[in-house]
Amino acid sequence: MARVVGSVVATQKDPSLVGKKLMIVQQINSDQQPVRFEQVAADTVNAGIGDNVLIVRGAGARRADKERDEDQVRDVNDCTIVGIIDRFDK
Template identity: 60%
Template structure:
């Protein structure tokens, strides 16, 4: 779980990132306290700054970024895969 804290604009990037929305996310715990450090994530769901989101890392992030096209190259190690409407602790 993370909070979207910013966006990234990059004009020079790997071809696999062309057309992808890059966001800065801050992982948080169940109390919405920051944990670890900020990360760059590919947004697959249209999240906005200030929203709490579900993130996937590693192979899960690459699968989310590639969609149904399993032959498509992905350089993602972190993807936003859901927008959290609410959560209870």
């Protein structure tokens, strides 16, 4: 889980990132308190700054973008936003 805290604009980037919105996310715990560090995530769900989101990392992050060209040899993405959290229930 993470909170979107900003966005990144990069005019020069790896071809696998062209057309993807890049957001700065801060991981949070179930009390919505920040943990760890900020990182950049590709956004597949049109999240906005201030949204609490679900993120995946590693191989899952590379597979999360369904619009990805299957013939693409490499995808450098290591963190992807895959959902927007509506609420936390404990």
